[in-house]
Amino acid sequence: MYIAKKTRSLVRRIRTRFSSDYRPAKNSLLVSVIVPVFNTEPYLPAFLESLVSQDLPSDRFEVIVVNDGSTDDSGNILDRFAEKYSNITVIHQENSGWAGKPRNVGLSMAKGHFVFFADGDDLVSPESLRRMCEFALKNQLDVVLPKTIGIGGRKQTSGIYAKTQLSVSPVTALKTMTPQKLVLRSLIEKNRLQFAEEPVRLEDGMFMAACYLLAKRIGIAADYDYYSLRARADGSNISFRPIDPQSYTDSISKIAxxxxxxxxxxxxxxxxxxxxxxxxxxxxxxxxxxxxxxxxxxxxxxxxxxxxxxxxxxxxxxxxxxxxxxxxxxxxxxxxxxxxxxxxxxxxxFALPIQVNTCVDNGKAVELEGLIVASKVSAVRIVVRPRRDQATTFVDLLCPVLDGRFSANFDLSSQEGKIMDFLVGACLEDVEGQLRRLEVSPDSMLKGTGRREPYVTANGYLSVRPR
Structure with a gap:
C-alpha cells in the first residue's frame, strides 16, 4: 500500500503510534543506507567512496543500492564496489521510471536499526552515519534531520539547520521534505509505510510527512555538514524537471x-x-x-x-x-x-535594496538614516531584536520614506551588553513586506560614542554590539 494510493485507507491503518525500542542489540547492524540509482555514472564513484570512507565500522552498517535499469556504466561501477566491500549489496532491476520503487525494494531488504535514504549523485560526509546514529540513540529519536548543504550550484535552505534541536514539532520538520533523513526502521515497518511507485511529484514528501506525524520524537542535527545535495551539471535531477500544475497540486493535496x-x-x-x-x-x-x-x-x-x-x-x-x-x-x-x-x-x-548610510549610537539613543531604491514604497518598518532571540522585539518603528530617504531615532540604553540586529520591511499603504536584515551601504558612516557601537556583520548587515 503506497502513500500516494488510497490515502485515506492507508492513514487509517497506520494511526497507532509506535513505542520505540531505542536499544539495538550489541554489535548489531545500526543503519541501512538505501540508494536508488539511475544513470549517475559521473557522480557514482565519489558517492560510493564517501560511504565506504565512513568512520562507522563497516560491520555496523549496510548499503543497499538498487540499480533502476541504468543505461550508462552505473551498473558495472556498483558491481565493482560490491565485489570489494562486503557491506554493499546491489540489486539490478528493470527501469521503473521513478525513485519510489527502488527505495521500497531497499526497504524490504533492510536489516539496520535505522534506515537512511541517500541518492547516488550526492555525497555523505565521513562521520555522518556514526554521528546520526549516536545522536538518535542518545536522545531517543525516531527521526533525525541532518544538516544538508548544496553542491554543484544547488541551493539549500539552511534556516532549519541553524542549531541542533533535540525535539521539534512535525510543523518544523515539514520545512524539509527531502528523504535524506535517518528514520527508525521499526516505525516504518510497523506502520507499513512505503514510497509511491508511480511517477508522482513529492512522493518523498508524502512519505516524510507520515514519518513526522507518527514519530514520538524528531531531532535536528546541525553540528556538522552531514550530507551534500548535488545539482547535476546537465540539470537532470528529477526535482528540476518542469512540473504540471494539476498533478503537482494533487500531490500537495495528498500530503494535506x-x-x-x-x-x-x-x-x-x-x-x-x-x-x-x-x-x-x-x-x-x-x-x-x-x-x-x-x-x-x-x-x-x-x-x-x-x-x-x-x-x-x-x-x-x-x-x-x-x-x-x-x-x-x-x-x-x-x-x-x-x-x-x-x-x-x-x-x-519591496525586494529592492534598502540600506543604511549613517548610524550613530551616542550611548542614549541610536540615530540612523537610510536609502531605498524602490519608488513606490511609502514607509519602512524598522525592527531591532537581540541576537539569537527572534521572539523578542525591542524596537518596532514605522518610518516614512521621502524622496527615497528614511530616518529613525530610538533608545537602546536598557539593552547594554547585548548584540542587537536590525531588520527592515518595505510598506506601501496598508501592504507590508517581509522583514529582512538591514543592509549597510558601502560608503556608510557608523559611529559609537557610548558603551555600544554599530558595526557591519560579515554578511553586510547592520548590528550594534557592546564596546
Whole structure:
C-alpha cells in the first residue's frame, strides 16, 4: 500500500503510534543506507567512496543500492564496489521510471536499526552515519534531520539547520521534505509505510510527512555538514524537471490529506497545512517565477490552487501568514489574477535594496538614516531584536520614506551588553513586506560614542554590539 494510493485507507491503518525500542542489540547492524540509482555514472564513484570512507565500522552498517535499469556504466561501477566491500549489496532491476520503487525494494531488504535514504549523485560526509546514529540513540529519536548543504550550484535552505534541536514539532520538520533523513526502521515497518511507485511529484514528501506525524520524537542535527545535495551539471535531477500544475497540486493535496488524517489535534493540522502551502504552494507565485509561465499555465496554477485552498485551508487558517502571503493566498482563492499580478509588482518593489548610510549610537539613543531604491514604497518598518532571540522585539518603528530617504531615532540604553540586529520591511499603504536584515551601504558612516557601537556583520548587515 503506497502513500500516494488510497490515502485515506492507508492513514487509517497506520494511526497507532509506535513505542520505540531505542536499544539495538550489541554489535548489531545500526543503519541501512538505501540508494536508488539511475544513470549517475559521473557522480557514482565519489558517492560510493564517501560511504565506504565512513568512520562507522563497516560491520555496523549496510548499503543497499538498487540499480533502476541504468543505461550508462552505473551498473558495472556498483558491481565493482560490491565485489570489494562486503557491506554493499546491489540489486539490478528493470527501469521503473521513478525513485519510489527502488527505495521500497531497499526497504524490504533492510536489516539496520535505522534506515537512511541517500541518492547516488550526492555525497555523505565521513562521520555522518556514526554521528546520526549516536545522536538518535542518545536522545531517543525516531527521526533525525541532518544538516544538508548544496553542491554543484544547488541551493539549500539552511534556516532549519541553524542549531541542533533535540525535539521539534512535525510543523518544523515539514520545512524539509527531502528523504535524506535517518528514520527508525521499526516505525516504518510497523506502520507499513512505503514510497509511491508511480511517477508522482513529492512522493518523498508524502512519505516524510507520515514519518513526522507518527514519530514520538524528531531531532535536528546541525553540528556538522552531514550530507551534500548535488545539482547535476546537465540539470537532470528529477526535482528540476518542469512540473504540471494539476498533478503537482494533487500531490500537495495528498500530503494535506495525510496531515488531516494523522494529525493529533486541529491546531497541528492547521499549522502543518499552512506550512505545506507556504513551502509548496506560494513558491509558485514568487514574482520572477510566476511571470516566466505562459498565460495559460498561470491560469492552470491559480485554478488548481484555488481548489486546494477551498478544500484544505479556510480563510481563518491563513490569518497567521505574513501580510503579503495572506493577501496573495486570498487572491488565489478568489482567482483574481489581475490583482495578484499587481501584488507581484509590489513584492518586486519591496525586494529592492534598502540600506543604511549613517548610524550613530551616542550611548542614549541610536540615530540612523537610510536609502531605498524602490519608488513606490511609502514607509519602512524598522525592527531591532537581540541576537539569537527572534521572539523578542525591542524596537518596532514605522518610518516614512521621502524622496527615497528614511530616518529613525530610538533608545537602546536598557539593552547594554547585548548584540542587537536590525531588520527592515518595505510598506506601501496598508501592504507590508517581509522583514529582512538591514543592509549597510558601502560608503556608510557608523559611529559609537557610548558603551555600544554599530558595526557591519560579515554578511553586510547592520548590528550594534557592546564596546
Amino acid at each position: 490529506t495525510i496531515i488531516a488524517e494523522l494529525g493529533s489535534d486541529p491546531t497541528l493540522i492547521r499549522d502543518m497545512t499552512v506550512m505545506l502551502w507556504r513551502r509548496k504552494g506560494l513558491k509558485i507565485y514568487e514574482p520572477a517565477r510566476f511571470r516566466r509561465y505562459a498565460v495559460a499555465k498561470q491560469d492552470q496554477w491559480i485554478s488548481a490552487h484555488s481548489l486546494f485552498l477551498k478544500a484544505f485551508l479556510p480563510v481563518q487558517a491563513t490569518e497567521e501568514l505574513h501580510d503579503l502571503h495572506r493577501r496573495k493566498t486570498e487572491l488565489i482563492r478568489a482567482q483574481q489574477k489581475a490583482e495578484l499580478l499587481e501584488l507581484c509588482d509590489t513584492e518586486e518593489e
